[in-house]
Amino acid sequence: MERTWFRRLAPPVDGGVRLICFPHAGGASSYYVPLARRLADTAGIDVAGVQYPGRQDRRSEPGVGDIVDLAGMVARALAAEESDRPFAFFGHSMGALVAYETARHLVRRGSPLPVRLFVSGRAAPGVGPTVADQHTDEEELVAHVRDLGGTAEAVFDDPDLRAMVMPALRSDYRALRTYAWTPGEPLDVPMTMLVGRADPVAPVELVRAWNGHSARPARMEVFEGGHFFIDGALSEVAELVAEDLKALLPVRAGGTESTV
Numbered sequence: 001m002e003r004t005w006f007r008r009l010a011p012p013v014d015g016g017v018r019l020i021c022f023p024h025a026g027g028a029s030s031y032y033v034p035l036a037r038r039l040a041d042t043a044g045i046d047v048a049g050v051q052y053p054g055r056q057d058r059r060s061e062p063g064v065g066d067i068v069d070l071a072g073m074v075a076r077a078l079a080a081e082e083s084d085r086p087f088a089f090f091g092h093s094m095g096a097l098v099a100y101e102t103a104r105h106l107v108r109r110g111s112p113l114p115v116r117l118f119v120s121g122r123a124a125p126g127v128g129p130t131v132a133d134q135h136t137d138e139e140e141l142v143a144h145v146r147d148l149g150g151t152a153e154a155v156f157d158d159p160d161l162r163a164m165v166m167p168a169l170r171s172d173y174r175a176l177r178t179y180a181w182t183p184g185e186p187l188d189v190p191m192t193m194l195v196g197r198a199d200p201v202a203p204v205e206l207v208r209a210w211n212g213h214s215a216r217p218a219r220m221e222v223f224e225g226g227h228f229f230i231d232g233a234l235s236e237v238a239e240l241v242a243e244d245l246k247a248l249l250p251v252r253a254g255g256t257e258s259t260v
Contacts, residue, residue: 063171
């Protein structure tokens with residue numbers, strides 16, 4: 001895949017569907033390494049992660065403080081691949097919005113669409129910015145991210161590590177604060193909504209509202225845990241992803257066509 005925007009997260013799997021994963025605010029493609037390895041090993045699903053500017057190997061680049069603009073960049077990079085391989089999107093938290101807006105950009109371009117969209121830990125577009133998106137003070141933002149549990153404490157306790165991650169975090173939260181959904185036709189893409197039962201920033205009913213953004217059948221699954229429920233429910237999430245992709249098309253495993 002295109003090396004600027006996409007990262008290989010597990011040994012490649014030939015053929016079948018590719019799952020493209022969009023990280024949360026302040027996060028990087030590497031967040032999905034455990035899920036990628038699980039899906040490659042157990043279901044023969046190839047996984048790639050989107051690497052936003054401003055973090056890890058792209059930390060010298062300025063972050064993109066606009067969800068729709070960021071999605072447009074990802075859509076252009078994806079369309080440039082000119083591959084006929086089917087793909088699906090998985091986005092967690094901010095990544096759910098970027099994945100959704102990327103799919104909308106693909107519609108406008110007349111490009112192939114994902115065979116399924118997995119949206120995780122994020123209220124549906126149109127409900128407006130949540131209170132959690134509004135942090136502008138750096139200490140309040142750090143305290144908020146600590147409470148969510150998605151970033152190791154050592155990152156914020158070490159001044160050098162903190163200095164490395166804060167530009168991306170500030171840029172991402174600026175993108176969340178300023179995001180305004182533009183009404184349009186529901187996507188002609190099946191959708192799966194995932195949420196932690198105790199998520200403090202994405203209540204179950206607001207995640208369920210994603211159902212209105214798809215013209216195709218949708219599925220909702222509630223997991224035990226908070227905002228980063230994926231960390232504690234890795235096997236269950238991988239099983240759900242494999243099951244939903246299996247329902248759409250065969251996935252290659254072990255060099256032969258398999259039903260996952």
